[in-house]
Amino acid sequence: MKFWQLVLCAFLSAVCTLLSTEPIGSGIAALVAPLLLILIVMRGPWSWKAFLIVFLTQLPLWLYLQKWTFDITIPGWICLSVYMSIWAPLFVCLLHKVNTKLNLPLYLTAPTIWVGIECLRGLVLFGGYPWYLTGTGMADTFLVNLASIGSVWLVSFVTVGIAAAVVLLRTLHMIPRVLLVCIIAFSVVWPQFQAKHLRLFKCSVIQSNVPQSNKDRWTYEQQREDLSSMFQMTLDAAALEEPEKPDLIVWPETMLPGAGFEASRQDFGQWAQQFTPFWIWAEELQYLARDIQTPILVGTQTWENVEVVETDTTISVSPEKHYNSAVLLMPDGATQRYDKMALTPFGEWMPYVGAIPALNNWVRSFAGAAQLADLEPGKEPKPLTFQSQKGDSVVNISVGTPICFEVAMPNVVRRLVWDSGKRTSDVLVSLSNDGWFGSDLAARLQHNREARLRCIENRMYMLRAANTGVSSVIRPNGEVEYAMVEGKLAIDVPTIFTARVGNGLKRPISVFIGDSVAWCSLIGSILLIVSSYLKRSSSDVE
Known part of the structure; x- marks a missing residue:
């Protein structure tokens, strides 16, 4: 392979990776991206120059895909982009090493190393960042159905295996060809072979439009304006006539400001009036749920054990524990709560340095993200339950509520739906604040694409309530119905999105296999790499 061919393959691989993401989402591109990297390994003499070229072609790709973080933290944007750019050249390096030292089929070694790397970045390092997996790029192809067997990891494995087989097509033996078909x-x-589903209940999403820049400095006056609009939309949704009248009304992530439902005005003592924004909205929403006689699922912060600290010059308030929560508010005032378990790394918690205050503060200062929170992770995957009236009968409905980043985590969503192989949630309702993505529509749609894989893996409906849009309902086969306004996607516009959702299909095999494909690939990759070095050592001795 000539130098210009090496550069072209590396460049086109990066382009194909981009085309496999939203808003295009090409499955063919998702297949070709690793194929071109495998071609570099097979046709080109290895050198560190190849590693560098692949890295340099990947870097602009990830600077573009992660551009939404630019407005949050410029150093963080650069660091994340560099971090994501390392994986493709690492794959080329490791596959070359294994391929030259071990006489093993490429259609097995290539997907093993690829998915092993995806496991490393998606489940292990920094708590996991499983966005933009190859399997997610296949969301609009028939191969995505394999996710109900071995999760997104199996889709990635098969895709890269096919890519390797295509590279070897002329020399491929009959058995691998038959296996491929x-x-x-x-x-x-x-x-x-999947059973048909049944319609379960109707739900109205109150899609808010509060930019993240406003939420970072959400004054009481601005809260009053935004919440008045959301309260009115909630009243309008509850007033819908049958068959559109909802059984449940949903607000997006953290759209109820304040300290949540665990804190009341009494917790603030004599300073309750000064700290009105911390408790007033929870009270107001409880009154609203009572008036409309409809359960409301709302995203909010939860403060536990509020403490007011008074000095000679200042009065401050802080909680002992701080959660990102989904709270189900019943008409009688009762509440149920799920706390987000998989916190967003470098957004809601600081991996590795969080336990060292001085280092934690330095990283925040360096990253320019001091406004980001240190939250407590939730302890258990708690489904929230309410009742729906069906004629003369009453139906109990359990809802799993992955919050924002959690829809990208296969293991987290699985825990929200299944317990020891038994279904604990009838439907998924995801609350998200996509205002973090700013004007990046592609990132918002990609977030929805990640959620589609979770629906296929678990054969579940998912309703997504997203601040700034776009809210949607996703069927168990991954098909999407987006919230629309005047025939266009409901982006950066407040709206009411009413959808019907159904219960999950029969238990998929992925419940039992879980992330085994990912972990086995990681272990297999380590064994391949170690074996290649041992083979070299024995050759040197000879």
Whole structure:
């Protein structure tokens, strides 16, 4: 392979990775991206120059895909982009090492190393950042149906395996060719064996439009204006006539300001009036739920054990524990709460340095993200339950509520739906503040794309309530219905989105397999790398 061909392959691989993401979401591009990297390994003499070229072509890609973080923290944007740019050249480096030292089929070694790397960045390092996996890029192809067997990791594995087989097509033996055809045929046929679903209940999403820049400096006056609009939309949703009248009304993530429902005005003592924004909105929403006689699922902060600290010059308030929560508010005032378990790394917690205050503060200062919170992770995957009236009968409905970043985590969503192989949630309702993405529509749609894989993996409906949009309902096969306003996607506009959702389909195999494909690939990658070095050592001795 000539130098210009090496550069072209590396560049086109980066372009294909981009095309596999939203708003294009090409499955063919998701297949070609690793194929071109495998081609570099097979056709080009290895050198560190190749590693550098692949890295340099990846860097602009990730600077673009992560551009939404620019407005939050410029150093963080650069660091995250560099971090994401390392994985493709690392794959090329490791695959070359294994391929030259071990006489093993490329269609097995390539996907093993690729998914092993995805496991490393998606589940291990910094708590996991599983966005933009190859399997997610296949969301609009028939191969995505394999996610209900081995999660997104199996889709990635098969995709890269096919890419390697295409590279070797001229020399590929009959058995691998037959196996390839069988896998493709099985992916097409598999969905036909899934049981039909039943409609369960109607839900109205109150899509807010509060830019993140406003939420960072959400004054009491601005809260009154924004909350008045949301309260009115809630009243309008509850007033809908049958068959559109909702069984549940949903607000997006952290759209109820204040200290949540665990704190009351009494916790602020004589300073209650001065700290009105911390408790007033929870009270007002309780009154609203009572008036409309409809359960409200709301995203809010939860403060536990509020303490007011008074000095000679200042009065401040802080909680002992601080959570990002989804709270189900019943008409009788009762509440149920789920606390976000998988916090966003470097956004809601600081990986590795959080336990060292001085280092934690330095990283925040360096990253320019001092406004980001240190939250407590939730302890358990608690489903929230309410009742829906169906004619003369009453139906109990359990809701799993992944919050924002959690929809990208296969293991977290699985825990919210299943317990020891038994279904604990009838439907998923995800609360998200997509205002973090600013004007980056592609990132918002990609967030929804990540959620689609969770629905396929668990054969579940998911309703997404997103601040600034775009809210949606996702079916168990990954099909999406977006909130629309005047025939266009409901982006940066407040709206009411009413949708019907159903219960999950029969238990998929992925419940039992879980993330095993990812972990086995990581272990397999380590064994391959160690074996390649041992082979070199033994060769040197000889």
